[in-house]
Amino acid sequence: MDSIPWWASEGAWKKIAIWVTGVMLAVLIFLTFDTVNQITAGSERVPHYSAINHRVYYRLDRARGYQVPVLGDEAPLFGRMLSADEAEALVTLGKLTVQAKNCMNCHTLLGNGAYFAPDLTKSWLDPAWVSEDVREELMLEFLKDPATNARTFGSGRRMPHLGLSDEEARAVVAFLKWMATIDTNGFPADFPAIRQVGDR
Amino acid sequence: MSAVAERLTGGQRVALHYFAAAVVLFAAQTFFGIIAGLQFVTPELFYGVLDFSVNRMVHINAMVVWLLYGFIGSVYWLIEDEAGTELVGLKLARLNFWVLTAAVTVVVLVYLLVQVGAGTRLSIWLINEGREYIEAPRWADIGIVVCMLVFFYNVAATFMKGRWSGISGVLVLDLVGLAGIYLAGMFFTPNVSLDQHWWWWVIHLWVEATWEVLVGCIMAWGLMKTLGTSRRIVTTWLYIEVAMMLGSGILGLGHHYFWIGTPEYWLGIGGFFSALEPIPLVAMVVHAVYDSGRHGFKSTNHPALAWFIAHAFGNFFGAGVWGFMQTLPQINLYTHGTQWTSSHGHLAFFGAYVTINVAMIYMALQKWRGDVWMSGDLPDRGFKWKWSLALTNLGMLGMTVALLIAGYQQSFLERAVGGSTWGAFFAAQLDPWFVQAMVWRNVFGMVFTLGVMLLIWDFVTIGRGERRPMRAAAQSA
Numbered sequence: 078m079d080s081i082p083w084w085a086s087e088g089a090w091k092k093i094a095i096w097v098t099g100v101m102l103a104v105l106i107f108l109t110f111d112t113v114n115q116i117t118a119g120s121e122r123v124p125h126y127s128a129i130n131h132r133v134y135y136r137l138d139r140a141r142g143y144q145v146p147v148l149g150d151e152a153p154l155f156g157r158m159l160s161a162d163e164a165e166a167l168v169t170l171g172k173l174t175v176q177a178k179n180c181m182n183c184h185t186l187l188g189n190g191a192y193f194a195p196d197l198t199k200s201w202l203d204p205a206w207v208s209e210d211v212r213e214e215l216m217l218e219f220l221k222d223p224a225t226n227a228r229t230f231g232s233g234r235r236m237p238h239l240g241l242s243d244e245e246a247r248a249v250v251a252f253l254k255w256m257a258t259i260d261t262n263g264f265p266a267d268f269p270a271i272r273q274v275g276d277r
Numbered sequence: 278m279s280a281v282a283e284r285l286t287g288g289q290r291v292a293l294h295y296f297a298a299a300v301v302l303f304a305a306q307t308f309f310g311i312i313a314g315l316q317f318v319t320p321e322l323f324y325g326v327l328d329f330s331v332n333r334m335v336h337i338n339a340m341v342v343w344l345l346y347g348f349i350g351s352v353y354w355l356i357e358d359e360a361g362t363e364l365v366g367l368k369l370a371r372l373n374f375w376v377l378t379a380a381v382t383v384v385v386l387v388y389l390l391v392q393v394g395a396g397t398r399l400s401i402w403l404i405n406e407g408r409e410y411i412e413a414p415r416w417a418d419i420g421i422v423v424c425m426l427v428f429f430y431n432v433a434a435t436f437m438k439g440r441w442s443g444i445s446g447v448l449v450l451d452l453v454g455l456a457g458i459y460l461a462g463m464f465f466t467p468n469v470s471l472d473q474h475w476w477w478w479v480i481h482l483w484v485e486a487t488w489e490v491l492v493g494c495i496m497a498w499g500l501m502k503t504l505g506t507s508r509r510i511v512t513t514w515l516y517i518e519v520a521m522m523l524g525s526g527i528l529g530l531g532h533h534y535f536w537i538g539t540p541e542y543w544l545g546i547g548g549f550f551s552a553l554e555p556i557p558l559v560a561m562v563v564h565a566v567y568d569s570g571r572h573g574f575k576s577t578n579h580p581a582l583a584w585f586i587a588h589a590f591g592n593f594f595g596a597g598v599w600g601f602m603q604t605l606p607q608i609n610l611y612t613h614g615t616q617w618t619s620s621h622g623h624l625a626f627f628g629a630y631v632t633i634n635v636a637m638i639y640m641a642l643q644k645w646r647g648d649v650w651m652s653g654d655l656p657d658r659g660f661k662w663k664w665s666l667a668l669t670n671l672g673m674l675g676m677t678v679a680l681l682i683a684g685y686q687q688s689f690l691e692r693a694v695g696g697s698t699w700g701a702f703f704a705a706q707l708d709p710w711f712v713q714a715m716v717w718r719n720v721f722g723m724v725f726t727l728g729v730m731l732l733i734w735d736f737v738t739i740g741r742g743e744r745r746p747m748r749a750a751a752q753s754a
C-alpha cells in the first residue's frame with residue numbers, strides 16, 4: 078500500500094466524503110430554516126391569502142431589474158371582502174381542487190409541471206381575460222365548462238371537463254389570484270399584464 | 278425450478294420478482310408516453326376519456342416506480358454476495374413484494390378509472406395528490422414508506438449479520454436518506470411556494486443525490502463482477518463520487534429555487550453548485566471506460582457491460598450536459614418549464630437510471646440461466662441485445678434532440694418574445710418548428726418502443742439453451 082499516495086487512498090476519500098456531505102447538509106439545513114421563514118404565507122415574498130382582497134399588479138422594480146408583484150387598492154374578488162380566515166379557507170379549497178383535478182399534469186404552476194397547456198403563475202393577470210371587468214366571469218365560465226369555452230388559439234387543444242362545482246371554480250380563481258402575488262424573482266420575464274385600473 | 282432454486286440465493290429469487298414487475302411497468306410507461314406524445318399533435322385523441330393529464334401521470338409514475346423496483350431488485354440481487362451471508366428476512370421480503378405490487382396495481386387502476394376527485398382532502402388521500410411525480414395518494418405514500426422500512430431493515434440487518442464493506446456502508450446510509458426524503462413530500466399546504474419547496478427536496482434530492490449514490494454502489498459492484506476490477510479501486514472511486522456528487526448536488530437543489538417564491542440568494546447558490554454537478558459524472562465516465570479498456574473489454578457479460586457503459590455516458594450527457602445547459606439562472610429564466618426541461622428529463626432519467634437497471638437485469642438473467650456464456654459469439658450474433666441497445670438509445674437521443682429544438686423555439690417565442698402569456702404559449706406551440714419537432718419526437722418514440730419490444734424479447738430468450746459456461750472474470754490486483 079506504500080506506493081499509493083494519500084490523495085488516492087481509500088481512507089482519505091472516505092473522510093473527505095463524510096466531511097463534505099456533512100458540511101453541505103448543515104448549510105442546507107441552515108438555509109432551509111431561513112427560506113421556509115421567508116416563504117411562509119404572510120411574509121414579504123409570499124403575501125397572506127387576504128391579498129386576494131386587493132388589486133394585483135406586476136410592475137418593473139428598477140432596483141431589482143425585473144417585474145415584481147405589487148398589491149394595490151382594495152379590489153375584492155367577486156365583490157366581497159373576505160376576512161383573513163375566509164380568504165385562507167377559500168385559497169385552501171382552491172389549492173385542494175387544483176391538486177384533486179391534477180392541473181399540474183397539463184399546466185405548469187410557478188413553471189413546474191407539464192408543458193401541454195399554459196403556465197398558470199400569472200394567469201390572473203393574463204391579457205387573454207380581455208378586461209378587468211369581465212375577467213372573473215370569464216374565468217368562472219371557463220373553469221366550469223372548459224370544453225365549450227376553450228379558445229385554444231387555433232391549436233385544437235382543449236382543457237377537458239373536470240367537473241368543477243361553482244364553489245370550487247371560485248376557489249380556484251382565488252388560488253390563481255393569490256399565486257400571482259408571489260414574488261418569483263422576475264419569472265415570467267417581460268410579462269405584459271392585463272390592463273387594470275391604476276396602471277402606470 | 279429446483280435447479281434455479283439451487284443456483285440462486287433467496288434474495289436473488291426475490292430480486293427476479295422485482296425485475297419482472299419493473300419490466301412490465303417499463304412497458305406501461307412506454308405505452309402511455311406514446312399516447313401522451315400523440316396527443317400533442319392530435320389533441321382529440323382519447324379526449325375526455327384518457328386525457329393528457331392522466332396519460333402523463335401514469336407515464337411518469339410508472340417510471341418512478343419501476344426504477345425503484347429495479348433498484349430494490351438490484352440490491353436484493355447483490356446483497357448476499359456482498360454481505361457474505363443469507364438474507365435475514367426472506368419471507369418478509371417476499372411478502373413485501375406482493376403487498377407493494379398490489380398497492381401499485383390499485384393506485385394505477387384508480388388513476389385510470391377514477392382519474393380526478395372533488396377538491397377535498399379525501400381525494401388527496403384516496404385518488405391522487407396532484408403533485409407531479411409523487412401523485413400517489415396519501416394512503417399509498419404511507420404504504421410505500423412502510424415497504425421501504427421493511428426493505429431497509431432487511432438490508433441493514435443482513436449486512437450486520439454478515440460483513441460490512443465500503444460499498445455496503447455507503448449503500449445503507451444512502452437508503453436512509455432516500456427513504457427519509459420521501460417524507461418531505463407527504464403533507465398538504467395551500468401555500469404553493471412552500472409546497473414546491475419541499476416537493477423539490479423529494480425530486481431533486483432523489484435524482485441528483487441519493488439515486489446517484491445508489492447507482493454508484495450498484496455500478497461499483499457491477500464493475501467488479503463483469504470486469505473483475507479490484508475492490509480497492511471501485512471503493513475509492515465510490516468515495517470520490519460521493520464526495521463530489523453530494524458536495525455539488527445537495528446545494529444544487531437551489532437550481533429549482535430560482536422562481537418559486539424562494540429568496541434571491543438561491544440564484545447564486547443554486548447556479549454555482551449545480552454547475553459543479555457534471556464533474557462527478559465526467560469522473561464516472563473516465564472510471565468506467567478506463568476500467569473496461571484496461572480489461573480489453575473482455576467481460577463476463579457483454580450486454581450488461583454495454584449497458585453499464587451506456588449508463589456512464591447517458592448519465593454524463595443526460596444529467597451533466599443537458600442539465601448544465603439550463604442550470605444557470607440567466608438561462609433558466611427563459612428555459613424554465615419548456616420542452617427544454619422535458620428534453621433534459623428524458624435523457625437524464627433514461628441515461629442515468631434506465632440503463633443501469635437494464636444492465637442489472639442482464640446480470641440476473643445470466644445467473645438465472647445457470648451462469649451461462651454471455652460474452653461474444655452469442656446465437657444470431659446477439660442481434661436482439663445489440664439492436665435493442667441501438668434502437669432504444671437512438672430513439673431516446675432522437676426524442677431528446679427533437680424536444681430540445683422545440684424547447685429552444687419555445688424559450689425564444691413564448692418566453693423571450695411573448696412574455697409567457699397564454700397567447701404566447703399557443704403561438705409557440707403552433708410554430709412550424711415546434712410542430713415538426715413534436716412529430717419527430719413521436720417518430721423517435723416509435724423507434725424507442727421498437728427497441729423496448731426487442732429488449733423484452735431478449736430478456737425472455739437470452740441464454741436459453743446456452744451450454745457454454747460463463748467466461749471467468751479476469752483477476753486483477
Ligand code: HEM
Pocket residue numbers: 188189190409484485532533551552554555592595596597599600601602603604605609612613614615618619621622623625626629630
Ligand atoms: C440523473 C440525474 C438527473 C435527473 C434524472 C434529472 C431529471 C430532471 C427532471 C425530470 C426535471 C424536470 C422536473 C419537472 O418536471 O419540473 C429536471 C429539471 C432540472 N434539472 Fe435535472 N436531472 C438530473 C440531473 C441534473 C443535473 C446534474 C443538473 C445540472 C447540472 C440538472 C439541472 C436541472 C435543472 C436546472 C432543472 C430545472 C428545469 C426547469 O427550470 O424547468 N439536472 N431534472
Ligand code: HEM
Pocket residue numbers: 190191192193306307308310311312313314315333336337340618619620622623626627631718719722723725726
Ligand atoms: C416512447 C417513448 C416516450 C414518449 C413518446 C414519451 C412522451 C412523453 C410526454 C408526451 C411527456 C409529457 C411532456 C410534457 O408535459 O410536455 C413525457 C414526460 C416525461 N417522460 Fe416521457 N416519453 C417516452 C419515454 C420516456 C422514457 C423512456 C423516460 C425515462 C425513463 C421518460 C421520462 C419522462 C419524464 C421524466 C417526463 C416528465 C418531464 C418533465 O416534466 O420535464 N419518458 N414523456
Ligand SMILES: [Fe+2]
Pocket residue numbers: 481485529530532533
Ligand atoms: Fe435538480
